[in-house]
Amino acid sequence: MSIDPPGNKPRRAGGAAALRLTGLLCVAMTGPAALGADDARLATDAVSVTEVTRGRTLFAANCAHCHADDASGDEGPDLRGIRKSDERIRQVVLAGIAGEMPAFGKKLSAADTRALADFLRSLPRPAGDDK
Ligand code: HEC
Secondary structure, eight states: OOSSOTTHHHHHHHHHHHHHHHHHHHHHHTSHHHHHHHHHHHHHHHHHHHHHHHHHHHHHHHTHHHHOTTSSOSSSOOOTTOOSOHHHHHHHHHHOBTTTBOOOTTTOOHHHHHHHHHHHHHSOOOTTOOO
């Protein structure tokens, strides 16, 4: 009669292997090359997060009463995940659309329209949208 069930030994061996693997992963993840890549990515994200936040504030103040707070559309169309170029968005916002949308050329700068575009692109596109 054995006290240890036969399955115990392989399980212990598996645990040891998993521990060794975890150790290897830790070394890989804290390696200098991996850290460098992460730092670069974090720096890029920080810039765009600032722009998206600025764009959200501009949108709430100037656009939300027609396009809704979350840009899902009301009087104006749904703008979530818009595929128009930054240049095209700049033109529409600064010049307006006759009889449809006011011009913001006296109020907003080209940099403001880029922040607005960054904000709109940061929103999840509705399913099945092909704009
Ligand atoms: C008075 C209401 C109103 C306001 C305020 C307004 N819009 Fe619009 N916007 C519209 C309408 C209506 C249209 C659709 C016009 C059309 O299709 O001819 C439109 C269209 C657009 C389009 C073109 C969308 C496309 O896919 O062709 C963009 C981009 C846009 N608006 C962005 C903005 C932004 C950014 C702001 C704030 C700075 C803003 N709008 C403020 C009413 C408004």
